[in-house]
Amino acid sequence: MKRAFFLVSGIAALICLTHQTGHAADEMKGREVGDVLKHLTDKELIKLRSGRGEGVDEATAKLKAAEVSKDTAFVLKVGKMEEWDFPNQGNVEGWRTKGIPERLRAAGLYIETNMILYIKKEALTQEGLDIVKKHRSGNKLLLAGRVSRCIIIQTNAGQTELHIDLQVSSISEAR
Structure with a gap:
């Protein structure tokens, strides 16, 4: 027994x-940047198709509630890294870069992505620092951190954009 x-x-x-x-x-x-849009229903995305700003506030509120202040990881192609002192945080050393924009399609709507990554030197391991120093624009990286902004905007031309800011806490090569 x-x-x-x-x-x-x-x-x-x-x-x-x-x-x-x-x-x-x-x-x-x-995860991919497009996975963020899974928080929105097709009905909410269809409201955005008019290009006149309808449904933007509702979609942004839903994305903020689901993503902002949450820890997550993204796999994306990253552009050139530029040195960046975080002026509002006592001139902490680090880098700022953008994810290479993607054109997503959801519910018949094209959405351009605009992802800004803030990388503090003090938050990275030695391996992460080596990756940043050797980085070439267009390389795919796995970036973990906390989302500080996640909004939908529509430009005057009617183009819909997804803007995400990520405070990176770890970085590694994507596999």
């Missing part, structure tokens, strides 16, 4: 451990 109990509890523990590590692996894999 004891053997059966230990065997069953051992299998249960193994299943739990496998489930947890699988979830951690998914989290470390990162």
Whole structure:
């Protein structure tokens, strides 16, 4: 009887451990920028198709609630990194860069992405610092951090854009 109990509890523990590590692996894999739009229904996206600003406030409020101040990871192609002193935070050293813009399509609507990445030198490991120093524009990186802004805007020309700011806490090569 004891053997059966230990065997069953051992299998249960193994299943739990496998489930947890699988979830951690998914989290470390990162997500695409387009995954942010999954918080919006097709009906909400269709409202944006007019290009006259209808539904922008509603969509932005929903994205802010779902994304801002949350830790996440993105896989994206990154442009040139420029040195950046964070003036509002006591001139902390770091870099600022943009994700290379993507054109997404959702519910018949084209949405341009504009992602700005803020990378503080003090937050990175030595491996992360090496990646930043060797980085070439267009390389794909896995960037983990906290979203500080996530909004939808529509330009005067009627183009819909998704703007995301990410405060990067770790950086690695995307696989």
